[in-house]
Amino acid sequence: MSSMTKRSTPSDKLAALSACMARVAEDRDKSAFAKLFDHYAPQIRSYSLAREPGSDLVADELVQEVMTRVWLKASSYNPSLANLNTWIFTLARNCRIDYLRRNSRYATEIDPTDMFNEMEDEGPDPFQLAQQSRVEESIKEGLKQLPREQSEILTKVYLEGKSHQQASDELKLPLGTVKSRVRLALKKLEVLVVR
Amino acid sequence: MSKSTTHPYEELLAAYSAGSLPLSQALCISAHLEHCEPCAQKLARLNRVGSELMQQLKPSGASVELKNRLLDSLDSLTVDDISEQHQVSTDPSVPRCLHQFIDGGYDDLPWKRVSSDIQSVELCRDNNGAKVELLKIKPGGSATTHTHLGDEYTVILEGSFSDEAGVYREGDFMVRGKDDQHTPVATQDRDCICLAVTEGPVQFTGLFSRMLNPLIRRDYA
Numbered sequence: 043m044s045s046m047t048k049r050s051t052p053s054d055k056l057a058a059l060s061a062c063m064a065r066v067a068e069d070r071d072k073s074a075f076a077k078l079f080d081h082y083a084p085q086i087r088s089y090s091l092a093r094e095p096g097s098d099l100v101a102d103e104l105v106q107e108v109m110t111r112v113w114l115k116a117s118s119y120n121p122s123l124a125n126l127n128t129w130i131f132t133l134a135r136n137c138r139i140d141y142l143r144r145n146s147r148y149a150t151e152i153d154p155t156d157m158f159n160e161m162e163d164e165g166p167d168p169f170q171l172a173q174q175s176r177v178e179e180s181i182k183e184g185l186k187q188l189p190r191e192q193s194e195i196l197t198k199v200y201l202e203g204k205s206h207q208q209a210s211d212e213l214k215l216p217l218g219t220v221k222s223r224v225r226l227a228l229k230k231l232e233v234l235v236v237r
Numbered sequence: 238m239s240k241s242t243t244h245p246y247e248e249l250l251a252a253y254s255a256g257s258l259p260l261s262q263a264l265c266i267s268a269h270l271e272h273c274e275p276c277a278q279k280l281a282r283l284n285r286v287g288s289e290l291m292q293q294l295k296p297s298g299a300s301v302e303l304k305n306r307l308l309d310s311l312d313s314l315t316v317d318d319i320s321e322q323h324q325v326s327t328d329p330s331v332p333r334c335l336h337q338f339i340d341g342g343y344d345d346l347p348w349k350r351v352s353s354d355i356q357s358v359e360l361c362r363d364n365n366g367a368k369v370e371l372l373k374i375k376p377g378g379s380a381t382t383h384t385h386l387g388d389e390y391t392v393i394l395e396g397s398f399s400d401e402a403g404v405y406r407e408g409d410f411m412v413r414g415k416d417d418q419h420t421p422v423a424t425q426d427r428d429c430i431c432l433a434v435t436e437g438p439v440q441f442t443g444l445f446s447r448m449l450n451p452l453i454r455r456d457y458a
Contacts, residue, residue: 072308079304084296091297102303111319113311124281131288135256143260151361152260152369155321157267157334181285185293200255200287201294206248224248233247233282 055081060126067116079109086134092201093138100141107137132158138203177232184231192227195220243409244276245269254283261363261434265390265410267334268432272408332394335360335432343395343430346371354378354423365436372431374398374423387436389413396429398422 050058059081065074083105090101111133119129136158143150185193198209206224210217245253245266252258253266270277326335328342338360339346348356356373363369367387371394374380380398390412397406400421405411413419423429 072311075311076304076308079299079307083299083304085291085294087297087299088294089291092294101297102300105299105303106307107319109307110314114314114316114319124284125288127292128281128285128288131291132284134291135254135287139256139260146364150260150364152264152363153337154260154263156323156336157260157263158256177282181282182289185286185289196286196290199252199257200290203255203257205257205259206252221246221248224251225246228247228251228283228286231282231286233279233286 056126060121063112063116063119063121063126066113067119075109075113078112082112082130083109086130089134089201090138092197093203104134104137104141107141108133111137142203181231181233188227188230192223192230195223196227199224243405243411244273245410246412247279249412250276250279251283251286254280254287259363259365259367261365261367261369262390264334264369265392265432265434268332268392268394269408269410271332271334273410330395332432343371343373348373352380355380363434367434367436369432369434372433374421374429374431376423376427376429377425378423378429380421387415389436390434392432394430394432396427397424398429398431399424 059078062071062074062077065071066078086105086108087101090104091097094100108130112130115133119126124132136154139154139158143152143154185196188196194213195209198204198212199206204212206217206220209215210220213220249258249262250266253263258266270280324336324340326339326341328339331339331342346358348358351357351372354375355378357370359368359370361369372380374396391410393405393407393409395407397404398421399405400419402419404424
């Protein structure tokens with residue numbers, strides 16, 4: 043590599059990963075799969091550890107569950123509906139929900155499999171998609187500029203998997219304050235604007 | 238897709254996207270999303286928020302051994318290796334998230350009489366004790382004035398009803414707190430079928446039906 047090589051930006055990286063994903067889907071390319079593993083496995087581990095600090099075994103199991111699905115469901119991934127990072131997030135979230143359900147002290151009779159199936163839905167039309175992708179770019183920038191008290195709540199809810207009540211207990215804040223901080227954060231991120 | 242007029246609060250949708258909502262409540266959100274394109278769009282963006290937050294975490298190195306083991310097993314992986322069982326109802330009007338409980342149509346379910354106007358069928362219990370059931374209110378029928386000991390989440394699956402606060406149609410989602418007294422009345426044209434999740438027992442407040450309360454509460458013991 044020449045020292046003149048431009049440093050790769052996050053969107054270059056995502057484009058390279060998406061190309062790997064396409065090779066996995068179309069050619070069942072294992073070296074492309076290995077690249078996806080190298081990139082996403084550490085993220086998935088951190089996601090698991092955010093909820094269960096110190097549980098390396100649980101984290102490895104989540105990696106295995108998610109990456110197994112990446113291989114098996116590659117052909118159902120539709121890049122026009124969600125970018126690859128978001129698809130991986132939803133897989134990791136779904137696997138974590140399922141893991142918690144199977145290992146809960148109190149059994150639930152509810153199977154989450156067909157509840158979180160955004161990808162299989164018919165997508166919005168191309169016009170909506172173009173708008174969607176603009177909004178999504180603003181989410182990324184917006185997250186960097188959120189006040190700490192708001193990003194802290196989003197972290198609790200999304201990464202640590204806390205309910206609003208749990209977040210309220212841990213942060214010693216009234217439940218209403220937790221909910222309004224979530225709402226304020228989402229408003230700033232322009233998540234809630236429907237066009 | 239119907240035009241829902243009442244939707245989940247943003248923070249509830251965010252908790253669904255984050256996967257931190259009890260599954261019983263998530264069932265209601267999921268049923269609503271099948272009817273509501275604006276909320277489905279919001280959800281896509283909320284998922285993106287989760288994805289960005291995940292990427293901001295400091296990556297935590299994965300084991301080479303795990304990678305090699307997985308790579309070696311790729312050829313032999315089958316869908317049986319992932320714990321997903323998709324169940325399909327023969328009736329396409331049943332929301333997908335409920336197919337796990339409903340094989341055919343609503344008519345084939347073992348409905349039980351609650352009052353002259355209402356029938357119900359319990360689908361399951363969540364691990365927080367919440368009861369997940371379908372309610373069927375006959376045309377023009379009234380679901381006796383009631384309050385709840387916990388929150389009640391409702392999604393209309395078929396038909397429509399009105400209460401003190403307005404008219405609700407297919408796909409509409411609502412939460413009633415434990416202090417809200419309300420008297421839903423189904424519209425005249427057809428049965429109204431709702432998915433209802435109650436976190437605590439329903440309290441009937443009418444003079445006669447108050448006598449039903451001890452019976453109902455026993456259900457939750």
